[in-house]
Amino acid sequence: MRKINEIFYSLQGEGAHAGTPAVFVRFSGCNLKCAFCDTSHESGTEMSDEEIVEEVCKYPCRMVILTGGEPGLWIDDALVDMLHKAGKYVSVETNGTQILPEAVDWVTCSPKEGTILRVKHVDEVKVVYLGQDVSPYLLIEAKEHFLQPCSCQNTEEVIEYIKKHPQWRLSLQIHKLINIP
Ligand SMILES: C[S@@+](CC[C@H](N)C(=O)[O-])C[C@H]1O[C@@H](n2cnc3c(N)ncnc32)[C@H](O)[C@@H]1O
Ligand SMILES: Nc1nc2[nH]cc(C(=O)O)c2c(=O)[nH]1
Ligand code: SF4
Numbered sequence: 001m002r003k004i005n006e007i008f009y010s011l012q013g014e015g016a017h018a019g020t021p022a023v024f025v026r027f028s029g030c031n032l033k034c035a036f037c038d039t040s041h042e043s044g045t046e047m048s049d050e051e052i053v054e055e056v057c058k059y060p061c062r063m064v065i066l067t068g069g070e071p072g073l074w075i076d077d078a079l080v081d082m083l084h085k086a087g088k089y090v091s092v093e094t095n096g097t098q099i100l101p102e103a104v105d106w107v108t109c110s111p112k113e114g115t116i117l118r119v120k121h122v123d124e125v126k127v128v129y130l131g132q133d134v135s136p137y138l139l140i141e142a143k144e145h146f147l148q149p150c151s152c153q154n155t156e157e158v159i160e161y162i163k164k165h166p167q168w169r170l171s172l173q174i175h176k177l178i179n180i181p
């Protein structure tokens with residue numbers, strides 16, 4: 001059984017897949033307590049993998065986004081295999097502190113200051129920008145490196161930084177701009 005905070009159908013709002021319809025599976029619980037975290041994930045219901053997959057399959061899209069909380073604490077090969085057998089593409093939103101199942105199709109790593117990265121394979125890096133030194137995160141091998149404004153509040157600052165450091169791309173949280181989950 002796994003503790004699930006919510007399962008909902010929306011569009012990926014962030015990063016390289018922004019705009020793609022996806023079912024979000026939000027796991028309860030995290031190993032970090034980021035002051036800026038925009039998600040209350042502590043409450044949850046225990047669900048079996050069969051129940052999780054059944055709920056996911058109520059929606060017609062292929063992409064499933066495992067998030068939280070920190071999904072890296074809670075997911076394993078068995079769940080990823082079951083989602084694959086149901087025909088799904090499995091994407092994970094992680095803070096990067098945990099080793100993930102290798103079969104995951106897409107890893108979005110959002111590293112946090114003062115943590116040690118244990119994730120082995122990263123497809124995109126997506127840093128919440130608050131004026132910190134983000135240059136070390138360019139050394140993480142990935143297809144794309146995104147900076148994301150914090151709660152859409154410092155977009156100008158992020159744009160100015162990216163124009164000076166064009167290795168980065170802007171990730172807007174479009175779901176917050178268009179008021180969808
Ligand atoms: C709620 S976290 C859950 C997954 C994982 N714990 C992590 O931090 O990547 C999902 C994404 O939202 C980002 N995020 C959290 N709070 C934010 C905020 N206030 N503004 C912008 N992005 C935020 C995180 O950095 C992460 O990329
Ligand atoms: N629409 C939408 N896109 C998202 N991308 C990552 C999210 C997350 O909380 O992990 C998220 C979210 O909460 N909503
Ligand atoms: S690691 Fe992710 S879920 Fe955990 S507190 Fe930070 S932003 Fe929130």
Ligand SMILES: [Mg+2]
Binds near residue numbers: 038039
């Ligand atoms: Mg979110």
